[in-house]
Every structure is written in C-alpha cells, then in structure tokens.
Amino acid sequence: MSIQTKITTPFDDQKPGTSGLRKKVKVFQQPNYLENFVQSIFDTLEEFQGKTLVLGGDGRYHNREAIHTILHMAAANGFGKVLVGRGGVLSTPAVSHLIRKYDAFGGIVLSASHNPAGPDGDFGIKYNVSNGGPAPESITNAIFTHSKAITQYRIWSDTEVDLDYLGDSEIGNMVVRVIDPVYDYAQLMEELFDFEAIRALLKGGFRILFDAMHAVTGPYAREILENRLGAPAGTVLNGVVKDDFGGGHPDPNLTYAADLVARMWADDAPDFGAASDGDGDRNMILGRKFFVTPSDSLAVLAENGTCAPGYARGIVGVARSMPTSQSVDRVAEKKNFACFETPTGWKFFGSLLDAGKATLCGEESFGTGSDHVREKDGLWAVLFWLNILAHRKTSVEAVVKDLWAIYGRTYYARHDYEDVDSAAASTLMSELRANFATLTGQVHEGLTIKLADEFGYTDPVNGESTIKQGVRILFVDGSRIVFRLSGTGTSGATLRIYLERFEPNPSLQHKDAQEALADLIRIADTLAGIKQHTGRQAPTVIT
Ligand code: VG1
Ligand code: CO
Secondary structure, three states: OOEEEEEOOOOOOOOOEOOEEEEEHHHHOOOOHHHHHHHHHHHHOOOOOOOEEEEEEOOOOOHHHHHHHHHHHHHHHOOOEEEEEEEEEOOHHHHHHHHHHOOOOEEEEEOOOOOOOOOOOEEEEEEEOOOOOEOOHHHHHHHHHHHOOOOEEEEEOOOOOOOOOOEEEEEOOEEEEEEOOOHHHHHHHHHHOOHHHHHHHHHOOOOEEEEOOOOOHHHHHHHHHHHHOOOOOOOEEOOOOOOOHHHOOOOOOOOOOHHHHHHHOOOOOOOEEEEEOOOOOEEEEEEOOEEOOHHHHHHHHHHHHHHOHHHOOOOOEEEEEOOOOOHHHHHHHHHOOEEEEEOOOHHHOHHHHHOOOOOEEEEOOOEEEEOOOOOOOHHHHHHHHHHHHHHHOOOHHHHHHHHHHHHOEEEEEEEEEEEEOHHHHHHHHHHHHHOHHHHOOOEEOOEEEEEEEEOOEEOOOOOOEEOOOOEEEEEOOOOEEEEEEOOOOOOOEEEEEEEEEEEOOHHHOOOOHHHHOHHHHHHHHHHHOHHHHHOOOOOOEEO
16 A cells, blocks of 8 residues: 555646536546646645545536545645535535634635536535635646646555545555535524524425525435524425436526426426525525525615624625625725726635625625625525515515615516637627727617726735636626626637616616617627627527
8 A cells, every 4th residue: 555656747737717627527537637636736735734624516427436535636745634514515615614624724625506417417616714715816726737737646555445434544654534514604693694594494384495406405405494493494496416417407597496486486486596506605685576686685685684693793894796796895985895806716705704704705606605605605695685684574576676776677688699709709808808998988779888898906915916717898887798708618619798777767767678778788789799699699698
C-alpha cells in the first residue's frame, strides 16, 4: 500500500468557468482527465498537509467513481482527513457550511448544477476555499495554468472505502469520515429561522409543495420540511436522488419545473410552491398562480428579512450580480444600506461577505443566499420565505405586490439562446462592442440609449479586477438590456439576453412581463442581430 506517482500529459481545455470545470461525462471519463484537474488543484494550494477536505457531489452519474479517485488522490497528496457525505452526496450549500463549521482547509464539489445528468449528460468539479466559497479567479486561473503543464499526479493504491455507512476508515494515513449529508445543514437552518412559527403556519392549513426534481435536495427537504416542520408526507415531490435526475433538467424555472408549475396554477393549488436545482443552490418561489422573479425575491428578503431570527441583527448590505434587476437597489437606497454590483457567479460575493459588507446576495438565475454560507442556497431561500409568510400572515402574491407598491415594479426577463454556434455568438458580441461609441444617443422605439459599455469589476475588498463581464445597453428611462455569453455550458455557446424595465406607475404594474418588455425585446434584436447571427427565431428558454 503506497503512494503511486503516475505520468500524465496535459489537456488544454481545463479552464474553470462561472462555477468550476463543467464538461460532458464522456470528457471526464477519459483516462487522467479528472486526475489531472484534481492534481492541478492540489499543486496550486499550499500548506494543507494533515488538514481536512470536505468532499461531496449532487449524486449525478459518475459521482461515485470521481469521489473514489479524489479520496485516493487526497490521501496521496497529504490531507489528514476528508469529510464526505454518505453515498458521496452533499448539496453545494451543505459543502460550504461543512467547510466553515469544521474549519476545513477547503472542499471539492462535484456538480454540473442543473445541467442534465447520465452517461450522455454533464459532470463538473469545483474547488471551494476555507471560507466555504468558490475559489476566486486568482486561484482558478492558477489551476488552469498548472493544468496545461502537468506531467504527473499522485494517487494512493486502490483501497476499499464504504461510502454508504457513517463512520471512519483510512486510506494510508488519511481518515475518511462518512457523514450524514443533511444533519449539520438542518441544524443551521433551525438556528436561522423561526421553525416554531413555520410549524404553526403549516398546522394552520397553509399548504406547500417542494419539487426536488430528483436531484440533491430530496433528502434535505424531506428532513427539514416534512420531519422537522411537520409538512404532510408528499410535500416533497421527486424526492429520491437519481443519478440521471429522472431524465430531467433540474433547473427551477417555469420551463423545466413544469409539473410543479401545473400544480401551482391548478384550481386547488397550494399556497406556496418551490423548487431547487441539481446541486441545491438555486430556488424558484411560487405563490398560488403567481411567479416571483428571483430579482424580486432578493428584494423581498432585503425588505422583510429582519423578522427571521438569523437576520434580526439587521442587514448591513446587499450584493447582486450585474444582470440581476435593480429591484433590490431601491430597497437598499430607502433603508440606507450598501448595495454592490458584481460580475455573474457566486465567487465574486465571497470577499464582500467575509468583510461584513453584505448580508444578502442574489442573482437573477434563481440564486439567493447570505453570509450564513458562501454559496447560494436553495432551501435556505425557501425557509426564509416561509418565515416571512408566517410572520406577515399573508400570501406570496401580496408580499410581492406590497414591494411593488412601495418601490415600483421592475419588469424582468432573461432570454437564452442555447447551444448556438460559438463563432457566431462571439461575432455578435464583438460587433456590439465595436458599436459602443455610436450607440450612445440613438433612439429606438422612443427609448434613448444613455450608455453602452462592457461591465468590468474591481473587488472593493481585495482589489482583484476582472473585465468583459457583459455588454450593457442603458436607456435614459432606466431600462436595460444586457448581453452575455454563458460560462457554464458544455456545448456550443449560450447567449443570454437580460431585459429590464422599471415601472413606478401602479396602474401599469400588472402586465405580463414579456408584454411589458416587448419593445426592449425587439430593440435587442435590432442592436445585436440575434436572429441573423444565431439563425434562431426565438429563445430556447425564457425565464
Ligand atoms: C449561470 C448563471 C449564474 C450562476 C451560474 C452557476 O452562469 O447565469 O448566475 O452563478 O450559472 O450557477 P452562466 O455563466 O452560465 O450565465 V449553478 O446553480 O449552475 O452552480
Ligand atoms: Co446549482
């Protein structure tokens, strides 16, 4: 039994994107592909000898094999202990919490989030640092650089490890501790939220549904919603984790959570519906026949959050990704707390949370979170909403409409053109960039362009800068169109177009979002030539 050093040759495509390295399962199944990336992570880190690593994934196809490999590599590289979820399963927010709670050196999350799973689906790997959050770009860039020059990796000779039973075993000198994936996370939720009040709400006949979409949140939701909060059995839909996510696309939005949506729009619809994604960090919140945009959801938490025990201390600030709507900005302004605008991806929130500059964070892509961990957190958002509803004793729709009444409504939509030709997508973006100077002052459909630019960001805490984070077209009336290319896809390019309009007039706040944004949708096509470049007549997904 010993450390083996294996000779390898580099791959040139191991650049982490918005959230780790995501590729087709078949790419990860190539000999040494995973090993090279994992060794590149370890070679980039320093002084972890004898320390603890947290390890788990969303349960998708290839998870177990990858966990087995990573455990043996961690042992050969000198980690002292690995905390791994039973069955190799941990949600992304649970990994973040475990790193923090047990003072781990870092963690590895195996997930491609909502991307489909199975032998022909996607797989992914992400490294999280000691604050529990995704590694910042300085580290992910260093990992990529290393991966292009790697010549060898270290792995312990094959040892049997039983991932299905709680307890300790060893690989070489390293302890492998199999832990309950849910327990610590559920304890944290009990500390943050008023479980007594939520229990009373449910007892009083308030009906809820949660769709785990056959992905990682099933066991978490069952334990928290059904066992601890007393929601009736059957509250959690699709609660069994399957390695192909039941053949579905576990993305909590109106398109992919179609079953839940049908139930929430039925005549006997429950009062509250929610869904989460493959790895448990996203959330969608629905009322009876009512959809809450993720951007409004963040604003609702900022407006009402201090009723939850974990936030009674007050909210010091909020942060949102640039394409997320400015709904929360208006809450921050009125309540006089700071509001930060960051690039897309949770890794940019970490420094603000660590420095105590932000309490809540959110993204338009169904991501909400806070300083309780350093990832977005799907079930946390669901519990936060339930806590607010228990406190306010009103409906989801009323809570959102109250927000609009105070601050105005921000109409919002995102149009995705998935798997388009990569060259065509980058031409579209570069043509937009080339037109910045002439766009300013142009009038389209009665709307004047105030500024066209590309978003860049300098982290106010650590000074790290990043550029090319999305093209923004800002109009004089406050409307915005943002164009970005996705950094999480695994085939072709995905063009995202984010559309936003502020409507202060209460009598104009009840339109369908696509209708209210129709002129901006047309302008986006005029300015970028979407149909012409992509050859598509309509987006693949609208959220
Ligand atoms: C997308 C979302 C982004 C999110 C990221 C990871 O990135 O737009 O807001 O942080 O996914 O979420 P992109 O680069 O494809 O637009 V998850 O739940 O997929 O880890
Ligand atoms: Co996710």
